[in-house]
Amino acid sequence: MNNDYAIESHGLTRRFGAFTAVDHIDLRVPRAQIYGFLGPNGSGKSTTIRMLCGLLTPSEGEARVLGHPVPGDADALKQQIGYMTQRFSLYEDLDVEENLGFIADIYCLPRKTRRARIETQLERYDLIGQRRQRAGTMSGGQKQRLALAAATLHAPPLLFLDEPTSAVDPQSRRDFWEALFALVAEGTTILVSTHYMDEAERCHRLAILQRGRIVADGTPTQLYAGMEALVVEVETDAPGPARAALDGLAPILSVTQLGVRLRVLVAKAVEDAPELVRSALVAAGVEARVQPVHPSLEDVFVLATDSDGAEP
Ligand SMILES: Nc1ncnc2c1ncn2[C@@H]1O[C@H](COP(=O)(O)OP(=O)(O)OP(=O)(O)O)[C@@H](O)[C@H]1O
The missing domain is CATH 3.30.70.100 (Alpha-Beta Plaits)
Known part of the structure; x- marks a missing residue:
């Protein structure tokens, strides 16, 4: 496998009983780009992402993520990736700063730098005014910004986003994508799954999934030319x-x-x-x-x- 790619997989497959949710997926995700998974409900986007994060064991096939074989090297990989799902997975009863403090503990951020890092994230994701607000009382857009601030707190070089914009309004979606492009400009690789065509169009490359298979992939221009x-x-x-x-x-x-x-x-x-x-x-x-x-x-x-x- 090649080091130019943040993610590479060959024949990645996941079965649940007799049902094949992900069916021999070959992927090559170049570094510092946004790679999109576009597909209907149940096409295997989340299952693929969970295998690539090391959260789910493949039934067949192999993958290398940031050079680590998964799931074999999943523990080492977890420190280097951020993962954000469509469901808000932070603590609704904790305030914004407490949530980020909790995530800092999980990633074992050094005591010396964590205060400054949390402040940077609060500022970057426009959460200074909400620092004492309980997460459960925030708007959809604010929760999403907090989730992104948490997923990137440890400055991971690779970010997995599983339908991150499904619960927010169009303006928040636009702002969110601006934030993603800023991360990519700093060298972050992003793999994002989406239902939305306009979001898929913003990706550098994308794969269209159907019933667990990639049925088309490439840059948007390549996909148009190949029609x-x-x-x-x-x-x-x-x-x-x-x-x-x-x-x-x-x-x-x-x-x-x-x-x-x-x-x-x-x-x-x-x-x-x-x-x-x-x-x-x-x-x-x-x-x-x-x-x-x-x-x-x-x-x-x-x-x-x-x-x-x-x-x-
Ligand atoms: N733990 C599981 N046990 C059994 N079937 C599962 C399990 N996880 C996922 N599936 C099935 O695998 C298929 C793919 O699901 P997956 O969540 O990966 O799709 P998706 O493209 O992410 O869809 P969505 O947009 O709805 O999240 C679905 O039919 C789902 O029901």
Whole structure:
């Protein structure tokens, strides 16, 4: 395995009884980048992350995280990683500073530096005003900032974030991502799982998971370039009839309705995709504006999985 990667895995597999939750996953996560796991509920994101953290033993396959084989070297690894889950896992009855003090004890931060380190985190994550507030009484965004401050208290070079933004509003999500980019600029590697397309689009690289398998991976640009489809947008007052006219035509791979617009994925081999769509609509007597558009990550997701375009 290669040291340029913060995480490498080969054939990583986890079974629960007869059910395979993670099915032969090969990963290469470059250092100082944000690597995303995008996938629907139950696709194996959390199980993979838990194996990579050394919290769960793989049924098969191997992984090396920051050079440590897991789970064999999990104890040494734990000091070098931060882990934050979708559930708030700090103590609701402790105040902000007490929570950070408790985490400092867990990571055995030296007495000399821990006070300064906690102050730095309080300032960095805008928690100075909340230092005496009990965690249980904080807003979703504040709890999330506290969880990130705790997960990075010991300045780990690698951070695992399992759906960290599922409980916060859009502004807090944006602020959170700014905080992640600041960490990456300092050299931290981040592996983050998400349901959100816009978040996945911000990752340097990502893997799309379905039923425990990676069905596509690469940089967003590579994923767009690798698509076996062109995207055509149809704007019409009659989306139902338009959809009926297009659904089932052989070169049309998928039709997704977004209000009065349809997003149509047409096989790449078709020479003039907009014309194909236009003439199918004319033949059905549907008036519409048809234009080629740039693919989105949602289009990549729809093609790579058997999703109907719903949010994963
Ligand atoms: N301890 C367990 N015992 C049995 N089945 C499990 C266990 N942990 C996970 N699973 C199953 O493995 C599959 C993958 O779960 P996992 O939590 O990894 O998915 P996920 O992509 O993280 O989904 P979510 O977004 O819902 O967290 C699911 O079908 C889940 O029910």
